Amino acid sequence: MIGAILVLSGPxxxxxxxxxxxxxxxxxxxxxxxxxxxxxxxDGEVDGVDYYxxxxxxxxxxxxxGNFLEYATVHNNYYxxxxxxxxxxxxxxxxxxxxxxxxxxxxxxxKLGDITTSAFITPPSIDELDYRLNIRRxxxxxxxxxxxxxxxxxxxxxxxxxxxxxxDDIKTASEEFTLIANVSILKQxxxxxxxxxxxxxxxxxx
Amino acid sequence: MIGAILVLSGPxxxxxxxxxxxxxxxxxxxxxxxxxxxxxxxDGEVDGVDYYxxxxxxxxxxxxxGNFLEYATVHNNYYxxxxxxxxxxxxxxxxxxxxxxxxxxxxxxxKLGDITTSAFITPPSIDELDYRLNIRRxxxxxxxxxxxxxxxxxxxxxxxxxxxxxxDDIKTASEEFTLIANVSILKQxxxxxxxxxxxxxxxxxx
Numbered sequence: 360m361i362g363a364i365l366v367l368s369g370p371x372x373x374x375x376x377x378x379x380x381x382x383x384x385x386x387x388x389x390x391x392x393x394x395x396x397x398x399x400x401x402d403g404e405v406d407g408v409d410y411y412x413x414x415x416x417x418x419x420x421x422x423x424x425g426n427f428l429e430y431a432t433v434h435n436n437y438y439x440x441x442x443x444x445x446x447x448x449x450x451x452x453x454x455x456x457x458x459x460x461x462x463x464x465x466x467x468x469x470k471l472g473d474i475t476t477s478a479f480i481t482p483p484s485i486d487e488l489d490y491r492l493n494i495r496r497x498x499x500x501x502x503x504x505x506x507x508x509x510x511x512x513x514x515x516x517x518x519x520x521x522x523x524x525x526x527d528d529i530k531t532a533s534e535e536f537t538l539i540a541n542v543s544i545l546k547q548x549x550x551x552x553x554x555x556x557x558x559x560x561x562x563x564x565x
Numbered sequence: 566m567i568g569a570i571l572v573l574s575g576p577x578x579x580x581x582x583x584x585x586x587x588x589x590x591x592x593x594x595x596x597x598x599x600x601x602x603x604x605x606x607x608d609g610e611v612d613g614v615d616y617y618x619x620x621x622x623x624x625x626x627x628x629x630x631g632n633f634l635e636y637a638t639v640h641n642n643y644y645x646x647x648x649x650x651x652x653x654x655x656x657x658x659x660x661x662x663x664x665x666x667x668x669x670x671x672x673x674x675x676k677l678g679d680i681t682t683s684a685f686i687t688p689p690s691i692d693e694l695d696y697r698l699n700i701r702r703x704x705x706x707x708x709x710x711x712x713x714x715x716x717x718x719x720x721x722x723x724x725x726x727x728x729x730x731x732x733d734d735i736k737t738a739s740e741e742f743t744l745i746a747n748v749s750i751l752k753q754x755x756x757x758x759x760x761x762x763x764x765x766x767x768x769x770x771x
Contacts, residue, residue: 485768514765517758522751525761535751542748545728545741552723555731559720562691 361551362449364471365389365543366457366464369480370510372491374526375458378480381533386540390448392457395421398436411441429459429466438463449474454544461516468519476543478536479520483527485510567757568655570677571595571749572663572670575686576716578697580732581664584686587739592746596654598663601627604642617647635665635672644669655680660750667722674725682749684742685726689733691716 367375379391395411397418406412418437421427430439440457448455457467468475482488488510492503517523522539526532547555573581585597601617603624612618624643627633636645646663654661663673674681688694694716698709723729728745732738753761 481765484765489768511766514762517762518755522748523753523758523761538744538748539751542728542744545745547729549724552729555729556720556723559687559690560717562695 360452361474361548362451362453362455363544363546364449364455364457364467364475365540366459366467366475366477367480368459368461368464368477368513368516368520369524370482370488370513371506372488372495372510373480373482374491374529374532375480377529378524378526378533378536379456379458381529382537382540385537387454387544388452389454389456389540390444392440392445392455394438394459395427395441396436396438398434398438428470429463431460431462431466433460440467454540456540461513461519464519473549474546476522476539476546477520478522478524478539479513479517480524480526480532480536481514481517483525485514566658567680567754568657568659568661569750569752570655570661570663570673570681571746572665572673572681572683573686574665574667574670574683574719574722574726575730576688576694576719577712578694578701578716579686579688580697580735580738581686583735584730584732584739584742585662585664587735588743588746591743593660593750594658595660595662595746596650598646598651598661600644600665601633601647602642602644604640604644634676635669637666637668637672639666646673660746662746667719667725670725679755680752682728682745682752683726684728684730684745685719685723686730686732686738686742687720687723689731691720 369375393407393411395413395418397413397415400406400409400412404410415437418439421439421441422430426442427439428442428445430437440459440463445455457463459467464477468477482491485507489507492506522535524532524535524539575581599613599617601619601624603619603621606612606615606618610616621643624645627647628636632648633645634648634651636643646665646669651661663669665673670683674683688697691713695713698712728741730738730741
């Protein structure tokens with residue numbers, strides 16, 4: 360049986376990583392997709408953990424070779440999802456979890472909509488987001504301001520998602536995420552359903 | 566907060582009632598929608614439990630008054646879902662569970678798609694369905710034969726459902742149903758999401 364896909368989106372500061380960490384023991388076998396990017400690593404970011412950091416040339420070769428499930432350009436840097444590890448995980452029946460933006464969600468839904476479930480994770484208000492981004496103290500003012508602007512644009516797209524998780528309380532948000540992750544794996548592809556119907560109708564009697 | 570809808574379909578003999586009974590202690594607050602029909606009660610069927618049994622005149626008056634969320638004619642009998650108890654349960658934030666056919670599913674999805682999740686429950690094969698319908702011994706040959714024909718038609722519509730539960734093992738099927746029921750209630754209506762966005766963007770700072 361083929362696996363399924365869970366797309367997570369939401370502003371930086373929504374608490375996506377914390378929610379995944381809190382839930383990880385309670386969800387079935389999953390593969391967390393790591394994006395590939397041409398932007399430089401920030402302080403503390405690790406290659407192969409936060410992103411695969413590659414050169415522009417290497418990224419463009421992979422585009423030509425059709426190696427990306429989806430990719431986009433943001434502020435002159437490429438961001439994308441390599442096809443091969445995702446296919447491998449799906450063939451092993453795993454749930455593939457993506458942490459990507461609303462553009463990436465649209466592309467994955469267009470390509471693999473039948474096995475895709477999506478959730479948008481958001482803090483309860485923009486004030487709360489502002490507060491959370493500022494207490495982190497890891498980002499400079501420009502980055503925070505850019506993230507606030509992105510959040511304002513992204514919140515308008517929540518209708519496109521199957522579920523919206525309002526991260527007001529981390530325990531409740533993680534419980535909701537656990538449920539969504541565990542139900543996501545039940546999605547069956549069109550091809551699987553077609554096979555099932557053929558098999559189902561094969562009666563041994565006359 | 567408004568509730569949500571879970572539509573269940575699948576052939577008689579798929580085990581829907583057993584699955585709901587097995588899962589009922591593990592799912593949140595729900596209201597099981599009871600259909601209204603003009604057909605005569607069968608042996609053992611109880612008014613207000615299996616169906617609301619009404620006269621043709623009464624049903625047609627309710628159609629004119631717009632009192633049905635959906636209705637259809639099957640073999641010269643009306644079957645429908647009264648709007649008022651569903652609205653009341655939704656306003657109380659409950660999950661409303663419907664056991665209806667593929668026509669009913671289409672009508673509810675068309676009217677209330679944003680808060681609707683659906684699952685098709687099926688035995689693993691048509692042979693197994695035949696076996697289950699025959700060991701019941703509650704129905705005569707004609708009804709069994711009619712149910713088998715309906716099942717063959719309905720199985721082709723499984724692509725229209727969010728989830729397909731293959732009831733091979735009642736424990737696994739009930740666990741899957743429990744997950745689906747508990748995640749269904751997380752669906753938010755378009756109106757709720759619009760209100761959330763407006764509220765979300767109201768910053769107290771400048």
